[in-house]
Amino acid sequence: MRALPRASIWIRTAEAVVLAVAVCFSLGATSAASRFDNLSRQLMCTCGCAQLVGECDHAGCTSRAQEMTELTAGIAGGKTDQQIMSAFAAKYGATVLAAPPARGFDLLAWVAPFAVFGAAIVGTILLIRHWGNLPGGRMEPIAESNPATMTPEERARLEQIRRETGTDGGF
Amino acid sequence: MAAFGSFALLIGLALAAYNLAAGALALRLIATGQPARIAPERLADTARRAGIASFWAVTAAAFALVYSVFTNDFSITYIMEHSNRALPAPYKFAAMWSGQEGSLLLWAWLLAGYGFVLRLTHKSDVKLYAYAGTILAGIQFFFLLLLNFAAPPFSLFSGPTPADGNGLNPLLQYPEMVLHPPMLYLGYVGFSVPFAFALGALMMRYPGEKWIKITRGWTMITWLFLTCGIFLGMHWAYAVLGWGGYWGWDPVENASFMPWLTGTAFLHSVMMQEKKGMMKSWNVWLIFSTFLLTLLGTLLTRAGLVSSVHAFAQSSIGTWFVVFMGIVLAVCVFTYILQRDHLKSDHQIESVVSRESSFLFNNLVLLTACFVILWGTLFPILSEYVQGTKVTVGAPFYNRVAVPIGLFLLFLTGVGPLLPWRSTSMKAVKRNFVLPCIALWAVVIAGPIVGVRPWHDGAFDRGNFYALIAFAVGAAVLTAIFSEFLRGARVISRQTGRNLLSGTWQLTRRNTRRYGGYIVHIGVVLVVMGLSGQAFNRSQEAELGLHTKLNIGPYTLDCIGFTQDSNANYNSEYAMLNVYRNGKYQFQMTPEKRLYLVSGQPQTMVAIHSLPSWDLYVVYEGTNPDTGRPIVKAFLNPLVGWIWFGLAVIVFGTLVALVPGVSSASTAALKAQAERPVAEAVLKGGD
Numbered sequence: 001m002r003a004l005p006r007a008s009i010w011i012r013t014a015e016a017v018v019l020a021v022a023v024c025f026s027l028g029a030t031s032a033a034s035r036f037d038n039l040s041r042q043l044m045c046t047c048g049c050a051q052l053v054g055e056c057d058h059a060g061c062t063s064r065a066q067e068m069t070e071l072t073a074g075i076a077g078g079k080t081d082q083q084i085m086s087a088f089a090a091k092y093g094a095t096v097l098a099a100p101p102a103r104g105f106d107l108l109a110w111v112a113p114f115a116v117f118g119a120a121i122v123g124t125i126l127l128i129r130h131w132g133n134l135p136g137g138r139m140e141p142i143a144e145s146n147p148a149t150m151t152p153e154e155r156a157r158l159e160q161i162r163r164e165t166g167t168d169g170g171f
Numbered sequence: 172m173a174a175f176g177s178f179a180l181l182i183g184l185a186l187a188a189y190n191l192a193a194g195a196l197a198l199r200l201i202a203t204g205q206p207a208r209i210a211p212e213r214l215a216d217t218a219r220r221a222g223i224a225s226f227w228a229v230t231a232a233a234f235a236l237v238y239s240v241f242t243n244d245f246s247i248t249y250i251m252e253h254s255n256r257a258l259p260a261p262y263k264f265a266a267m268w269s270g271q272e273g274s275l276l277l278w279a280w281l282l283a284g285y286g287f288v289l290r291l292t293h294k295s296d297v298k299l300y301a302y303a304g305t306i307l308a309g310i311q312f313f314f315l316l317l318l319n320f321a322a323p324p325f326s327l328f329s330g331p332t333p334a335d336g337n338g339l340n341p342l343l344q345y346p347e348m349v350l351h352p353p354m355l356y357l358g359y360v361g362f363s364v365p366f367a368f369a370l371g372a373l374m375m376r377y378p379g380e381k382w383i384k385i386t387r388g389w390t391m392i393t394w395l396f397l398t399c400g401i402f403l404g405m406h407w408a409y410a411v412l413g414w415g416g417y418w419g420w421d422p423v424e425n426a427s428f429m430p431w432l433t434g435t436a437f438l439h440s441v442m443m444q445e446k447k448g449m450m451k452s453w454n455v456w457l458i459f460s461t462f463l464l465t466l467l468g469t470l471l472t473r474a475g476l477v478s479s480v481h482a483f484a485q486s487s488i489g490t491w492f493v494v495f496m497g498i499v500l501a502v503c504v505f506t507y508i509l510q511r512d513h514l515k516s517d518h519q520i521e522s523v524v525s526r527e528s529s530f531l532f533n534n535l536v537l538l539t540a541c542f543v544i545l546w547g548t549l550f551p552i553l554s555e556y557v558q559g560t561k562v563t564v565g566a567p568f569y570n571r572v573a574v575p576i577g578l579f580l581l582f583l584t585g586v587g588p589l590l591p592w593r594s595t596s597m598k599a600v601k602r603n604f605v606l607p608c609i610a611l612w613a614v615v616i617a618g619p620i621v622g623v624r625p626w627h628d629g630a631f632d633r634g635n636f637y638a639l640i641a642f643a644v645g646a647a648v649l650t651a652i653f654s655e656f657l658r659g660a661r662v663i664s665r666q667t668g669r670n671l672l673s674g675t676w677q678l679t680r681r682n683t684r685r686y687g688g689y690i691v692h693i694g695v696v697l698v699v700m701g702l703s704g705q706a707f708n709r710s711q712e713a714e715l716g717l718h719t720k721l722n723i724g725p726y727t728l729d730c731i732g733f734t735q736d737s738n739a740n741y742n743s744e745y746a747m748l749n750v751y752r753n754g755k756y757q758f759q760m761t762p763e764k765r766l767y768l769v770s771g772q773p774q775t776m777v778a779i780h781s782l783p784s785w786d787l788y789v790v791y792e793g794t795n796p797d798t799g800r801p802i803v804k805a806f807l808n809p810l811v812g813w814i815w816f817g818l819a820v821i822v823f824g825t826l827v828a829l830v831p832g833v834s835s836a837s838t839a840a841l842k843a844q845a846e847r848p849v850a851e852a853v854l855k856g857g858d
Contacts, residue, residue, distance in 0.1 A: 034630055042567050050421065052566065055414045098565035100550065105558055109550045113543040113572045120535045128528050 032075050039071055039081060042098050043088055052098055173247050173325040176235030180325070183228035183283070184315040186221045187308050194218035194305030201298070202375070215301045219290045222304055225311065226287035233280045236273060236324055240266050246332045249273060249324045255338040255769045257739035261349050262339050268352040269343050271488070272324035277353065279314040281360040286311060289364060299382055302371025303364070310363050313495050321488050338769035341741075345411050351403035355427060358397025359465045362430060364389045365437070366462035369455050373506050376513045380448070383441050388829060390441075390458075394434050395825045401427050402818045413775040413790045415710060415806040417814070418702075420569040425548045426468030429541050433461040436537040443530050451514040452507075453534070459503045464541075466496050471548065524600075529587035536580045543573050574637050578644060581699055584692050585648030588655055606654050607647035614643040623707075634706035641703040645696045652689050652696075659686075680833045687828025694824055697817030704785075704810025712792075714800040715746065724807040726787055727751040728760070733801060741765040743776075746791040746803055750780070762791035762803065786811040 040054030047063035049056055053071075056064040067088070074084040088096050100106035197215035200207050207214075236249070240263045245251040253273065254266040268274040286307045293300035318324065342348075365386040372382040404427065409417035418424060437457040443449040470492040507514075547564040555561040589603040618624070618639045625636035660674035669677070679686040711723045715730040722728075729749045736743045743765045750757045763776035773793065780787040788806040795802055 034627060044563055044565065051414055051419070055416065094560050095563045098563055099568040099571070100554065100562045100564060106554060106562055109546070109554075109562075109564065109568065110572070112546055113539070113576075116542055117539045117576060120539055121532075124528075124531050124535050128531065 035075050035081065036071060039075075039084060040068070042085065043067060043071070044096050044098050046092050046096060172235050172239050172242070172244060173327060176232045176239070176325040177319075177323065179228050179231035179235060180315060180318050180323075183225050183232065183279075184312070184319050186225035186228055187312040187315050190218045190222040190225060190308035191305060191312050192218075193221065194301060194308060198301060198305060198375075218308070219293060219301065219304055222286050222290050222308055222311075225308075225315075226283040229276075229280045229283040229315070232318075232324075233267070233276055236267055236276060237264065239325075240264075243336070245334075245336050246327055247324075248326050248328045251328050251333055251336045253336070253339055255336040257769070258339055259344075259740065261346070262344050265343055265349050265352075266339050268356070269339055269348075272318070272322045272326075274352065274356070275314060275318055275322050275488075276324050277356055278360055279311065279318055281353075281356055282307065282311050282314060282363060285361060285364050289367075295385060296381065298375060299368065299371055299377060299385070302375050303367040306367035306370050307363060310367075313491075317488060317491055321491055335769065338740075338767060341765065341767045341770060341772045341774035342411060344740075344767075344774070345407055347403050347407035347410070351400060351407055354396050354403055355400030358393055358395075358400050359427075359430065359468070361389065361393025361396055362434060362458070362461050362465055364393065365458050369458045370503065370506060373455055373510050373513065376510055380445050383445050383454075387441065390434070390438060391825060391829055394431070394438060395822065397427070397431050397434065398821060398825075399818070401431060402815070406815065409811070410777055410779065411775070413777050413792070413804075415708060415788055415790075415804075415808060416705065417811070420544075420547070420566050422548050423468075423472045425544045426464075426471050429468060429544055430461045430464040432537045432541040432544070433457055433464060436534045436541075437461060439530055439537075440534050443527065447527070449527070450531075450534075452511065455507065455514060457534075463496060463499060463503075464545075466492060466499070470496065524590060526587065526590045529583060529590050533580070533583050533587060536576060536583060540573060540576050540580065543576060544569070547572070570634070570637075577699070578637065578640055581641065581644050581648060581696070584695060585644070585651040588689065588692075589651050603651075603654075607651040610650040611643045611647035614646045615639065618642060632706070638703035638706035641699055645700045645703075648696050649693065652693055655689060656686070679827065683830045683832045684828050687824050687826075687830075690824030690827055691821050692824075694817045694820030694822075697813050697820055699817075701810045701813030701815075701817055704808065704813070707809045708806060710804060710806045712802065712804040714795055714798060715748075715803045716800060721748075721803060721805055723787075723805045724785075725752050726757075726805075726807070727754075728789065728803070728805055730801075730803070731759075739768075741767045741774075744791070744793075744801075746789075746801055748778075748789060748803070750787065760787070760789050762789045764791045764793050781812045783810075783812055785809045 037054065041052050043053045045051050045053040045056035045064050046067065047056065053064055053067045070088070070091075071084065074087060079087070085097060085101075089101070094101075100109040102110050193214055197211040197218060199205075200211035200214070239247050239250050240254050241260075243250070243254070243256050249270055249272050250266070253270045254263060258266065266273065268277045286304065289300060289307065290304050293304070368382050368386040368389070371377075401424075404424065405417040408419070408424075409415075437454060440450050440457060441454050444451055444454050470489055547568055550564050551561050585607060589607070591599060623635070623639050623642060625639050626632055627635055656675055656678065657671070659678040660671045663669065663674035663677050664671055667674070667677070709724060711721055713719070713721045715721060715728075717730060717732060719730050720727050721730075727750070729751065730746060731749050732747045734745050734747060736745070743763050745761045745763050748760045748762070750760055758780065760778040760780060762778040765774045765776060766772075767774065775790055775792065778789045778791075786806070786808045788808055788811075790804045790806075792802040792804055794800060
C-alpha cells in the first residue's frame with residue numbers, strides 16, 4: 001500500500017476530528033431526566049428573580065413549581081424540545097426563553113458574534129501579511145550568529161533580539 | 172452634618188472646576204506660547220493645588236456621610252433609606268455604597284484619591300502630569316455635578332425625622348459586600364488615570380513611549396483591583412444568592428467584565444508599543460474604550476436600561492451619563508483626528524506564526540469576547556426596538572457563544588509565550604510544542620477514563636465537552652508555562668551552578684514582568700479549570716424531617732434538628748445537618764435562613780464545606796408553604812476552590828510583575844550570559 005504524504009495524513013486526521021465533533025454535537029439528550037435537566041436550564045423562572053427555572057432557589061416559588069410541572073408534562077406527553085419551548089413562549093412570552101430563538105431577527109443575536117470573530121481573524125491575518133510586505137516590515141535573516149564574526153548591523157540586530165527576548169513578555 | 176457634607180461637596184465642585192479651567196488655560200498658554208499676566212507654569216501649579224484641595228473637600232463629604240450613618244442621622248434621606256440602628260458597624264460602612272448617591276460619592280472620592288496621588292507625584296513629568304491632572308479634573312467635575320445637583324447624598328427627609336431607618340438590603344449584609352464594591356470601584360475609577368495619561372499624551376503629542384511606562388503601574392494596579400472586585404462579587408453571589416453558582420451572565424456582571432477584557436487587551440498590546448513601536452492608535456483606542464465601558468456599565472446598571480438582580484441603585488441619572496459619554500467620545504475622536512499623524516506606528520511583523528502575531532490575536536480575541544458580551548447585554552434593547560418584543564439573553568447564549576471564544580483565548584495564553592519573535596521554524600515549533608501537545612492529548616484520553624466525559628446519560632453534553640477541552644488546553648498551557656520556567660532556570664543553573672529552584676527564583680527576579688505575567692497566566696488556567704468544573708455540578712433537593720437523610724455524591728446529610736436564634740437585626744432559623752461520608756461522621760453543617768426585622772425580607776446564608784476536589788454547598792430554603800416541612804437543597808460543586816486559589820495566584824503574579832526586576836551590575840553580566848543562548852537561538856530560527 002502506498003504511504004500517504006505527511007500533509008495528507010494531517011488533513012485526514014483533522015477531518016476525522018471535525019467529523020467526530022460534528023457527530024457529537026448532533027446528538028441530543030435522550031433520557032427524560034436529561035431532557036428535563038437540559039430544558040430547565042433553557043427557560044427563565046417567571047417569578048421575576050431573573051434566574052433559570054432549573055436554578056431558581058426561592059422556597060415555595062409558585063412560578064417555578066408551575067413551570068416544572070408543565071415541563072414534566074410536556075416531556076411525558078411526547079413533545080419535542082422545540083414544541084415544549086414554543087409552548088412556553090406562547091404562554092409566558094418570549095422572555096421565558098433564556099436565549100433568543102435562532103430565527104427571524106433574533107437569529108442575528110447568534111450570527112453576529114461569530115461573524116465578527118471570523119471577520120476579525122481574517123482581517124488580522126491579512127493585516128499581518130500586509131505589514132510583512134511593507135518596506136522594512138520583513139527583516140533579512142542573519143545566517144551567522146557567532147558574535148565575533150558579526151557585522152555591526154548584525155550585532156545591533158542581536159542586541160535588539162536580546163532586548164526583546166530578555167525584557168519583554170509578561171505584563 | 173448634612174450641611175457640612177453638602178458644603179464640602181460644593182467646595183469640591185468649585186475646586187474641580189477651577190482645576191479644569193485653570194489647568195486647561197495654562198496648558199493652552201504653554202502650547203501656544205501666548206503672553207499672559209500670570210506665568211502659565213504658576214497657573215498650572217495653582218490648578219494642581221486646587222485638585223489636591225478638591226480631594227480633601229470630597230474626603231470631608233465622605234466622612235460626613237459615614238459619620239451620619241454611624242450616628243443614625245435619619246434626617247438625611249439616604250441614611251434613612253439604607254441604614255438602621257441595629258445594623259452592625261461593618262455594614263454601616265457598606266451602607267455608603269449600597270445606594271445611588273452614596274456609591275457616586277464613593278466613586279468621586281476614589282477618583283479624587285487617585286488624582287491626589289497623581290498630583291503629588293507630578294515631578295516625574297510635570298507637563299504630562301498637568302495634562303492628566305486636568306483631564307481627571309474634568310471627570311471629577313462631572314461626578315461632583317451629579318452629587319451636587321442630580322443625586323445629592325445629603326438631601327434631608329421631608330417630614331418628621333423617623334425613629335429608625337429602612338435598613339440595608341439583606342443581600343448586601345455579607346462580609347464580601349464590605350470589600351467587593353470598593354474593590355470594583357477602585358478598578359472602574361482607576362482606569363480614569365491611564366485614560367487621562369493617554370488622552371493627555373495624545374493632546375500634547377508626547378514624544379516617545381514614556382507615558383506608557385508611567386501608566387503601566389497605574390494600569391496594572393487598577394486591573395488588579397478590578398480583577399479582585401469581580402472575583403469578590405462572584406464569591407458573594409456564590410455564598411449569598413444560594414443558587415449554587417457564581418456567575419450568571421447578569422448585565423451587572425457583564426458590565427464589570429467588559430472593561431476588564433479591554434483593560435487586559437491594553438496590558439498586552441502596550442508591550443508591542445513599548446518594545447516595537449507598534450499599535451499606537453490601537454492602544455490609545457483600547458484605553459479610551461476601557462474608560463467608556465466603565466461609564467457604559469454604570470449607565471446600563473443605573474439607568475434601568477437592562478434588568479439585573481445586582482442593580483441596587485437605579486435612578487434617573489442615565490441622561491447625565493449619556494451626555495457625559497457623548498462629550499468624552501467627542502473629545503477622544505476630535506483629539507485623535509487632530510493628532511493621528513503623531514501615532515504613526517512601525518509595522519515590523521513578518522509572520523502569522525510569531526510572538527507579535529500572538530499579541531495581535533490575543534487582542535482580537537479579548538475584544539471579540541468584549542463585543543459578544545456587549546452584544547448579548549444590549550440585544551434585548553435592540554430586539555425590543557426592532558420587533559417590539561423583548562427577549563432574554565441569558566446564560567445559555569453566553570455559554571454557547573462566549574465559551575468557545577474563551578477556550579481559544581486560553582489556547583493563545585499557552586501558544587503566545589512559546590512563539591519566538593519575528594517568525595518561527597518547524598524545528599522550533601516541534602521543540603516548543605511537543606510537551607504541551609502530549610499533555611493535551613493525555614488529558615483528552617485520560618479525561619473520559621476518570622469521569623470527565625463529553626456525554627451525560629448516554630447523550631452528548633455540550634458543557635461536559637467544553638469542560639474536557641478546557642482541562643486539556645489548560646494542561647497544555649500549564650505545561651508550556653512550566654517548561655518556559657524550566658528552560659530559563661536550566662540556563663541560569665548551568666551558568667551559576669545553582670539548583671533549579673534557585674535558578675527559577677533568579678530568573679523571576681531578573682525579569683519580573685515576564686515571569687510575573689506567566690504566573691498570572693497560571694492563575695488564569697486554574698480559574699478556567701475551576702469554572703469548567705461547573706459542568707459536573709450535582710444537586711439534590713428534599714423536604715427534611717428529623718433524621719431524614721439526603722444523599723449527594725459520597726455524602727449523606729442527616730437532619731438532626733432545627734433551631735432558631737435572633738438578634739436586634741434579624742431572626743434566623745438553622746437546619747443542623749450531620750454529614751457522613753461512606754458511613755463515617757465528618758462534620759456538621761448549619762445552613763441558615765434569616766428574616767431581617769426592619770425590612771421584613773428573608774435571606775439565605777449558605778453553608779459551604781470546601782475541599783480542593785469540590786464544595787459541598789447546602790442551602791436551607793425555608794419551609795414549604797403547603798406542607799410546612801423544611802426544604803434543604805444540597806449541591807456538590809467540583810473544583811470551585813480552584814477559582815479562588817487561581818485568583819490568589821493571579822494576585823501574586825501581578826504583584827511580582829509590579830516589582831522592578833533586579834538589574835544590578837553583578838547580575839547584568841550573568842543576565843547577558845544567560846540570554847545569549849536564547850538570542851542566538853532566535854537568530855538561528857529557534858526559540
